[in-house]
Amino acid sequence: MMYILEKKKVEQVLSAWNKAFDVYAPQKVENYTQFLPFEKTKTVALNHAHNTRYPPKALFFPQSEIMLKYNSRLGRFEESGSKTKPMLIFGVRPCDAMAFSLMDTVFLSEDYVDPYWKAKREDSIVIGFGCSTPPQTCFCTTVGGAPFSHTGLDAILTDLDKAFSVQVLTNKAENLFKNLPPATEDQINEVKKIQRKATESMAPAFQTSGLKQKLDLIFESPYWETIAESCLGCGICTYLCPTCFCFDIVDEIQRKERIRNWDTCMFRIYSQEASGHNPRPSNKERTRQRLMHKYSYWLDHIGEIGCTGCGRCVCYCPVGLDIRAMLQTASEYESEVARA
Numbered sequence: 001m002m003y004i005l006e007k008k009k010v011e012q013v014l015s016a017w018n019k020a021f022d023v024y025a026p027q028k029v030e031n032y033t034q035f036l037p038f039e040k041t042k043t044v045a046l047n048h049a050h051n052t053r054y055p056p057k058a059l060f061f062p063q064s065e066i067m068l069k070y071n072s073r074l075g076r077f078e079e080s081g082s083k084t085k086p087m088l089i090f091g092v093r094p095c096d097a098m099a100f101s102l103m104d105t106v107f108l109s110e111d112y113v114d115p116y117w118k119a120k121r122e123d124s125i126v127i128g129f130g131c132s133t134p135p136q137t138c139f140c141t142t143v144g145g146a147p148f149s150h151t152g153l154d155a156i157l158t159d160l161d162k163a164f165s166v167q168v169l170t171n172k173a174e175n176l177f178k179n180l181p182p183a184t185e186d187q188i189n190e191v192k193k194i195q196r197k198a199t200e201s202m203a204p205a206f207q208t209s210g211l212k213q214k215l216d217l218i219f220e221s222p223y224w225e226t227i228a229e230s231c232l233g234c235g236i237c238t239y240l241c242p243t244c245f246c247f248d249i250v251d252e253i254q255r256k257e258r259i260r261n262w263d264t265c266m267f268r269i270y271s272q273e274a275s276g277h278n279p280r281p282s283n284k285e286r287t288r289q290r291l292m293h294k295y296s297y298w299l300d301h302i303g304e305i306g307c308t309g310c311g312r313c314v315c316y317c318p319v320g321l322d323i324r325a326m327l328q329t330a331s332e333y334e335s336e337v338a339r340a
């Protein structure tokens with residue numbers, strides 16, 4: 001079913017949902033947007049072509065999260081605070097929603113369920129916002145997504161200038177939108193046209209067919225030294241990536257808290273062993289790990305690429321290292337090896 005939500009009513013609708021949900025929506029922060037708790041006085045920023053700078057994975061997997069508090073004198077542990085209301089995230093781009101589904105395979109796997117991710121993810125509702133004019137840095141269609149993909153979403157909005165169309169995808173979302181006016185046939189046709197045009201505007205960024213085999217083949221090659229030469233090891237590409245999930249656990253003795261913080265394979269100390277040996281001693285091995293994990297190891301584990309083409313690592317790398325170009329040159333390098 002498709003409904004029409006007038007733009008001038010968005011804040012009113014979110015305010016009404018705020019009673020039953022913890023509502024988050026993109027809001028303007030300096031010159032970028034970020035998912036923040038929605039308040040009546042705030043304006044929802046759905047006019048940015050680009051994704052939010054900080055990925056919405058942070059709502060389910062915060063950059064820093066208290067796991068438990070402890071009293072070592074009494075030998076007691078307390079669970080960290082539990083949520084009172086389910087979360088509703090409004091305006092999630094399809095690449096980030098697809099990332100939620102990929103992250104579920106890590107945090108909600110058969111072998112291990114992460115209680116912190118599960119508690120926040122459970123009963124949550126994700127309302128997507130399709131990309132009518134995908135920025136040049138995005139490449140979702142290259143990695144199996146689409147600017148109006150439904151994966152991981154309960155409903156998806158399409159921008160119709162003065163209003164949004166709302167395609168409802170689950171029963172949970174139907175209850176939220178059922179009082180809105182239904183879309184007319186003309187509006188439905190307009191939505192189809194916008195969605196088709198957006199998808200057609202995205203040319204393949206690189207060749208994915210056979211890429212995993214090519215990466216596996218050049219694992220030991222000097223190629224990695226060449227592409228990692230300018231990398232600063234700052235970790236931005238992984239911190240902002242919606243599918244990166246590594247964390248480190250620390251006990252803050254004075255605060256009597258056990259905390260987990262995002263970690264990244266792009267840091268030297270990430271793989272440093274207690275003996276002093278580091279199996280990934282330079283940016284060469286660390287860059288190789290980042291690319292191989294997303295484009296080879298994810299495929300080994302779940303049969304899917306671990307990158308949704310959100311383009312954040314392309315936009316924010318301070319030295320302009322572009323994963324698309326890196327993967328393209330990797331496949332060309334392999335061809336040279338094969339020819340030799």
Ligand code: SF4
Nearest residue numbers: 231232234235237317
């Ligand atoms: S953002 Fe760029 S410079 Fe920083 S670690 Fe990633 S590739 Fe290296």
Ligand code: SF4
Nearest residue numbers: 241307308310311313
């Ligand atoms: S690797 Fe880059 S483009 Fe792919 S999901 Fe992560 S940040 Fe986005």
